[in-house]
Amino acid sequence: MDLTPRSPDAVAAALARASRDGLTVDPRGGGTKSRRGLPGSAGTVLSTAGLTRVVDHAPGDMTLTVEAGLPVAEVAALTARDGQWWPQAEERPGATVGGVLAAAASARGRLRHGPVRDSLLEVVLATGDGRLVKGGGRTVKGVAGYDLPRLVCGSLGTLGVIVQVTLKLWPRPAESGWYCAEATAAEAAALAARVMAETYRPASVVLTPQALWVALEGAAADVAPPAGMAASEAPPGLAGAGIVECGVPPARLADLVAGLAADGRDYEAWAGVGTCLVAVATAGDVAAVRERALALDGHAQVVDGPPGLRADPFGPPPPGLAIMRRLKRAFDPAGVMSPGRFVGDVQEVAA
Amino acid sequence: MSTTLPAPAALAAGFRAILGPDRVLDGAVERDLYSRDGLVTDGDCALVLLPETAAEVSGCLREAARLGLAVVPRGSGTGLTGAAVPLEGGVVVSLARMRRIGEVDVANGCVWVEPGVLNLDVSAAVAHLGLHYAPDPSSQAACSIGGNVGTNAGGPHCLAAGVTVQHVLGMEIVLPDGEVLVLGGPAPDPPGYDLRGVVVGAEGTVGVVTRVCLRLSPLPPAVRTVLLDFATTAEAGSTVGGIIAAGVVPAAIEMMDTGMIVAVEAFTHAGLPTDAAAVVLVEVDGSPAQVEAQMAVVERVAREQGVRQVRVARDEAERALLWKARKSAFGAVARIRPNSYLHDCVVPRTRLVEVLHEIQRIGREHDLLIVNVFHAGDGNLHPLIAYDRRDPEEVARVLAAGDAIVELCLSVGGVLSGEHGIGIEKRDAMALAFSPTDLAAQACVRAAFDPAGRMNPGKVLPAGSRCGEAALAGREVHVPDGAWI
Known part of the structure; x- marks a missing residue:
């Protein structure tokens, strides 16, 4: 029904x-x-x-x-x-x-x-x-x-x-545009750092395994290709059987990307923000990506994927779980809303 | 109510064991001093505690829990709503001694600071790195970051940059039972509900924040500040609306009416036009090209609305003078009458002019001088009533006028507070803005952090707002295997 x-x-x-x-x-x-x-x-x-x-x-x-x-x-x-x-x-x-x-x-x-x-x-x-x-x-x-x-x-x-x-x-900004430069993961990280240092408030600085993508917005004079980059479309969306979304402190993103590149993964990383979407195909991939994110003071959640990738979609539970459970109980006392949407450590539940 | 409590000296022993003899104040004078903030209402303070570490705060909260005492966190005491006023004979936990600024994390664009650090000191500590902390309440030289977090403080530059909650990445908080949690941090979107977002603006009713991770923003490469002088309030209001309608959200748009202009000019000698009906202070920032483009729009709109004079600050000194005039507005009014009552409410920007006229009518009706200086860009009004506290009859008229202003703001689709918060002042008015069901839900949010209800009781929610018994004391909900919630 x-x-x-x-x-x-x-x-x-x-x-x-x-x-x-x-x-x-x-x-x-x-x-x-x-x-x-x-x-x-x-x-x-x-x-x-x-x-x-x-x-x-x-x-x-x-x-x-x-x-x-x-x-x-x-x-x-x-x-x-x-x-x-x-x-x-x-x-x-x-x-x-x-x-x-x-x-x-x-x-x-x-x-x-x-x-x-x-x-x-x-x-x-x-x-x-x-x-x-x-x-x-x-x-x-x-x-x-x-x-x-x-x-x-x-x-x-x-x-x-x-x-x-x-x-x-x-x-809406007067002008906006995307720019792209082909680059290895290491080159893209270096170029991203330069763009971030030289551009006041870019809209997006996105790293993918083969390129760096930058979006600029504002007055016409401010919307021009950064050195070494050319006008382009927006980056294509990440494709994969499943997607893991990592969040790490922005300063650790370059380390995360280097690790993901070394593992041969496809990803879309948002410089200055710390968000990184990673394509995964197996439960082992999920675990491996999460291990990298946790090691960098971050977290990783499966945000899209078939059931086989979602046995442990959220990783370790966050601080304040007791408060979150009280909130849940207050708003949904019968526990009927989206059970299982927030999932994690079984032992925490037992505790 | 304090008559039912043991004498303060007897209460103090456990706290002295944690803080030592000198950082537990139980003298009548100290207790009196810590029983008030910027609101007219005084409270009843049992003890003043001056912890210096999160561990000490935790110990104090455990001891307060053991004694069943209410706990009231306090920053600099500059709040205007009574949020830091102890009711029910609680202990006041002053965070004023926790003033360390951690190492600036330039790579992550953030810094961890303790709650007693003053707002302005953060920007001063990071300016050499080309960074600043964006929220800038007018009291920023005196108010603390902990207090800013408690009230979700704003300021002129919050128009484009956003209020405190948009600049707090995480915090360390001591819960009422003494547990210490770290919520959020530099990594975006941690799993679970956004508890960090709930703590900001909760006015010390959910715990004591002992460390805050502040987002730092780059200093804009270019800034321009301009003072616009109008013969009528309507022209000034139309200019504010016209700038926004033209697609420009400046860094700040502030407005002063004639009463405030006269008071401020006498105080600061900034060269304000004392014959103007209103002045509008506009600041644009960003890249040089953006500043150029936005300032052209500001000037064009102002001229279309019949501006009498456009005074562009020629240098940093003149810009600082104009801002000094704006931010010393409340001090300036003290020259007119000994006391002032500063209000705070938000109306839809498109209703600004009519609301200003209505506020003047309320002033006339109650035979009071009401002057206005406010964040026009986001419709955040600050009517200021000048009065003499020693005259009880006048105080009664001040309070009645305040109620009328609140009702006026709500009647045009506004909200109770833009940046000062609710505290005691607007606690009962919450029932005008929210249904009993809404208030019960808010009570549940509070109770989720503080089931015993000992954190800053009597604030924010009107008496009788309760989280339903079934909600929190209800049966355990079945949690699927592997689920948190």
């Missing part, structure tokens, strides 16, 4: 029923992030496809309030009319606003624009037990009360279903 509620109230009602009946629920936006977490844990799919209203668009205030099932591409089209955009959001075909926020999927321009968490001003969450809870506020600035938007962002549907959000918009 799948559900496609047509309103926030209907989502809350569906979750209240699920909690009462003990039915597990797997919220789904565009489905672009659904191959993650422990395999075999999916319950009833609750689609946000029926939640696509634009509630309030205020270009002069640079805010946009929409229901969570609206595709990110529609936000892009809507905001472009006023020369604005939502630069922090990863834009995959089919991705929805709620899905991007639930997965905390930040765009490649994170180096300049920050993580997608920073763009969420207000959230309405249908909790696992069917309450509609609002947190944050609709203005571009505000500190009233506990920061539910940040808590919900990246919670992967484990606390409830994001049904409506207010986003902070920004003016």
